[in-house]
Amino acid sequence: MPRTDPILSRRSIRRFTHEKVDEAQVRALLSAGMCAPSADDERPWHFVVVTDPSIRLTLSQVSAYTYVVKDSPVAILVCGDESLQKQHGCWMLDCSAATENILLEANLIGLGAVWLGIYPVEGRIQKVRLVTGAPQHVVPFSIVAVGHPAERKYPISRYDECRVHYEQWKKSQG
Numbered sequence: 001m002p003r004t005d006p007i008l009s010r011r012s013i014r015r016f017t018h019e020k021v022d023e024a025q026v027r028a029l030l031s032a033g034m035c036a037p038s039a040d041d042e043r044p045w046h047f048v049v050v051t052d053p054s055i056r057l058t059l060s061q062v063s064a065y066t067y068v069v070k071d072s073p074v075a076i077l078v079c080g081d082e083s084l085q086k087q088h089g090c091w092m093l094d095c096s097a098a099t100e101n102i103l104l105e106a107n108l109i110g111l112g113a114v115w116l117g118i119y120p121v122e123g124r125i126q127k128v129r130l131v132t133g134a135p136q137h138v139v140p141f142s143i144v145a146v147g148h149p150a151e152r153k154y155p156i157s158r159y160d161e162c163r164v165h166y167e168q169w170k171k172s173q174g
């Protein structure tokens with residue numbers, strides 16, 4: 001695997017330096033998110049860019065697993081807009097693709113990032129909606145904490161031949 005492969009080298013980064021993420025980098029992350037595939041090309045998403053430390057502090061308390069965002073210079077909240085979808089029930093799939101695209105772009109441009117899950121946990125959704133003022137038809141989906149990495153993680157190969165099926169599922173395979 002080439003060391004620079006942005007997909008195979010992606011890891012969750014949860015520690016960041018104080019260095020600022022500049023506007024061009026934020027724009028690159030948003031472009032990558034909006035470049036994701038979506039059902040019927042509906043693009044039923046919104047992105048909230050949060051740098052304000054007090055808002056990040058509140059977001060960090062949304063769940064036991066969002067603490068990272070307290071110290072990440074930027075948080076990008078990915079939201080699904082139910083009023084923009086005709087393909088019923090696909091917005092969360094589209095938002096997943098957008099979230100992953102942001103993670104990959106971050107890795108490609110030398111930043112670190114981690115996906116913090118909001119949807120489908122109702123309590124987290126309500127808390128994030130309250131913090132951001134998102135309207136009822138907009139569902140907070142994920143938060144991507146982004147910054148310059150203060151930890152280094154090496155790529156892991158997770159290729160698992162047991163999960164691969166050629167042509168058909170064989171009886172011997174679980």
Ligand SMILES: Cc1cc2nc3c(=O)[nH]c(=O)nc-3n(C[C@H](O)[C@H](O)[C@H](O)COP(=O)(O)O)c2cc1C
Pocket residue numbers: 010011012013014065066068114115116117
């Ligand atoms: C749907 C989803 C929700 C996640 N939520 C969190 C989270 O709330 N907090 C966190 O620190 N990491 C979260 N992660 C990151 C995973 O823990 C991480 O991807 C996994 O442990 C594999 O490690 P890697 O990303 O370094 O390969 C989430 C990932 C996904 C896909």
